[in-house]
Amino acid sequence: MPEPVIRNPILPGFNPDPSIVRVGDDYYVATSTFEWYPGVQIHHSRDLVHWRLLSRPLNRASQLNLLGDGDSCGVWAPCLTYADGLFWLIYTDVKRYGRTTVGGASGASMRDFHNYLVTSPTVDGEWSDPVHLNSSGFDPSLFHDEDGRKYLSNMLWDHRPGRNRFAGIVLQEYSHAERKLIGPVTNIFKGTPIGYTEGPHIYKRGGYYYLITAEGGTYQGHAVTMARSRDLTGPYELHPETYILTSRARADVALQRAGHADLCDTPSGDVYMVHLCSRPIPNRGRSTLGRETAIQRMVWSDDGWLRTADGEGIPRVEVPAPGLPAHPFPARAAREDFDSPQLPIDFQWLRSPYPDELFSLTARPGHLRLYGRETLGSLFRQSLVARRQQAHCYTAVTSVDFTPEHYQQMAGLICYYNTSKFHYLHISHEETVGRYLRIMSAIPDGVMADAFTAPVPIPGTSPVHLRAELDHDRLYFAYSLDGTDWSWFPEHLDASILSDEASAPGLPNFTGAFVGMACQDMSGTGRPADFDYFEYREREYLIDPRRP
Known part of the structure; x- marks a missing residue:
């Protein structure tokens, strides 16, 4: 043995x-x-x-x-x-x-x-x-x-x-x-x-x-x-x-x-x-x-x-091992349905000792409600709730109910390192497009730069399922209106920027990548987004999900 x-x-x-x-x-x-x-x-x-x-x-x-x-x-x-x-x-x-x-x-x-x-x-x-x-x-x-x-x-x-x-x-x-x-x-x-x-x-x-x-x-x-x-x-x-x-x-x-x-x-x-x-x-x-x-x-x-x-x-x-009696613990659930009034222990938020200003698990039972707060670059009140990335390959899926009325209102699924390094699949609103999805990326390249994909219109006001597939340094996003049929964004995103080593000169970087949910309302009205569930599954490897 x-x-x-x-x-x-x-x-x-x-x-x-x-x-x-x-x-x-x-x-x-x-x-x-x-x-x-x-x-x-x-x-x-x-x-x-x-x-x-x-x-x-x-x-x-x-x-x-x-x-x-x-x-x-x-x-x-x-x-x-x-x-x-x-x-x-x-x-x-x-x-x-x-x-x-x-x-x-x-x-x-x-x-x-x-x-x-x-x-x-x-x-x-x-x-x-x-x-x-x-x-x-x-x-x-x-x-x-x-x-x-x-x-x-x-x-x-x-x-x-x-x-x-x-x-x-x-x-x-x-x-x-x-x-x-x-x-x-x-x-x-x-x-x-x-x-x-x-x-x-x-x-x-x-x-x-x-x-x-x-x-x-x-x-x-x-x-x-x-x-x-x-x-x-x-x-x-x-x-x-x-x-x-x-x-x-x-x-x-x-x-x-x-x-x-x-x-x-x-x-x-x-x-x-x-x-x-x-x-x-x-x-x-x-x-x-x-x-x-x-x-x-x-x-x-x-x-x-x-x-x-x-x-x-x-x-x-x-x-x-020291030869002590084996003492395994129950595996954590891959899916959180937010049915408890307490945030599941795997999740954290940023900086604020006043979580009630940022989110609620009781305002709409069975959902995590994020109140739209400051930008992703804020060092004060960000509505961002996320969990650690703990494997090189994973699938993350959530569903968000969000009906923005202005381009300053955003909510969605985020792969996040810090205020200057992230990839963010979000719902927002444009006067000429209506409700839409797009990816915003903050990319360190010696000077900080933001990149946006073209907006993808979303019909109606129903909840939207959002998905991230990570394969080491390759990140793919998708969305679905029914949770079954997925539409993939064509972009292959560089996930390696979500690391200590990728940074502008002189900036401290000592943390790690997270994946989770975020909501902003830069107009100051606090428009909320309701997340029905969050699922995180680790993989041994990933095949490009966009392939037929």
Whole structure:
């Protein structure tokens, strides 16, 4: 009988910056959500093989308000730990991550990062209002020492000209009684020559404090660095191989961009490390699936250093499982009919802590009603509800009941990366055409450009079924008036633009592709669109659906 294996990635689609904790027989992984609301995804497993999305803890305005946060800003790199009968969640809300420009010239790289702490006695219960910790950098992490004291580490940002922006890992004690950081701030690790030192986590074992960091940037140069010290504040000596996991200079490895890691052990002492990775589109090198989460089996060597179980230091698609009792979860339904007053957990929206302004599941029972709000370029109130793309090939179908009366009113099916990268099949209205369908694409090509297909008139006012078929970097749209007979748009759209790697120069891109539903009313009247269902089915491969 074959040995059980874990197949990577364990969390497919946009699920970066994983932080893992074991509590008893349960394993939890928290991942970043950036501008998507609610904030932080927490996933659950009992065997490290099967995983389910359990909760998103930052779900109210007092905890998180992302209105105005730019693309790829918002919630970065959560750290999930458990101590003293509480779950502790640390996270960054990035309000700005860009360069100041004056008269077209690039200025100081001044950025705003605010780090917070929330707690809860249960991982899927209600979490506390946040404690603001500091704003000196991002990727905060909380370490609980054996004597009960707690320490916050984070990367330090230095905006001054001629300096290393990633100025090292700083450490400061946290007083839970006083609900604030106390004592001196110490820079404990300046990083290695590949730079971009971030993502710290501290562990204690055998009299040593072990520090792992992410380095090399979150693209193809990413790596997991390890160092250790007898003293918490250092000095830290580097691992003999420096990087304990990386796919740098290994284009042959299926899991690229390996880095930003965290450790856990099983009750029997097996060690596993979660890390981010990506699976680029073959022959294109673009990661529409975003940065995903994988896991590797690790071992402590006789010299007291951690290494991958095979000693190779590269990420593997198949990893030995720990031999725990199998614990699969029920498969998620491919079709959502919106019969519940709660939004299905696979779906999120953008930025706003006030979802009632954007959508309703009770205004028309059995439908998701989106209220027409701001443009797809807005950083404030967008009526856009979507789910992650989690495979290179999928079919997505929905039905929308929408009768616009003006060209400023639009609703439909969207394949979305951010405000400047999307393909949008939508219904709108023209004086000379009446109600019509067309595709709008926002395409990054060094300068941002919008492209439109010719309008296709739609008779009557009945609901219209909309469909997207994705095959790696090829996207096709279709529509139907009865849900059976489909009319295909002739355009073959470039889906690779829905990726981190496709962008105008200088713009941050750290998320992943979504597919979902959207509605705009730029006239300000809030005209609604009602979506009857949404279906998402993953495919192994796709044959051009336009062929007879």
